[in-house]
Amino acid sequence: MLRSNPAPRKLVTEQLRSYPAAKAGIPELANVKHVFVKAAARPNNRAENSHQPTRERHMHGFRDPGRTQAFLLTFCPIRQHFALKRRLLRASLYCKQLAARFVAWHEFAGLAQNPSTAF
Structure with a gap:
């Protein structure tokens, strides 16, 4: 892949000893500046929380x-x-279905709030 694309200007990694060894094994990365960043407690918190x-x-x-x-x-x-599958519906159908679900929800919530009026 590196042969068909230009080499990066900078390689940013954590301070693990395996990264320079791996970089030394790839001749296309020989002249690339290697920048180490301090491994923080949670540098990729957003990615970790999504999983x-x-x-x-x-x-x-x-x-x-x-x-x-x-x-x-x-x-x-x-x-x-x-939660409707928005990507599968046209906008007009999505609005109609969502409106119908809200009507059903308001009817249900109205019965739950005033149980004496149901009978």
Whole structure:
């Protein structure tokens, strides 16, 4: 791949000893400046957090794992009700389906708030 593309001007890596050894094994990188950065505690935090399971990712705002689980048990079905596959729908159909789901939700929430009016 390096033969078909120009070599980079700078190679930025952490301070691991394996990187210079790997760079020495590639002749195209012989004249490339190698810059070491200090390995921080969480330099790629955004990438790491995106690969966490749902429970761990959503727990960041909660102190108690039990409260997190209780919230997710309630929130997940509600979210799924409104989570349409937008990329598969035309805009007009998406708006109609979302409006219908909101009407259904308001009817359900109205019954839940005033259970005496249901009978």
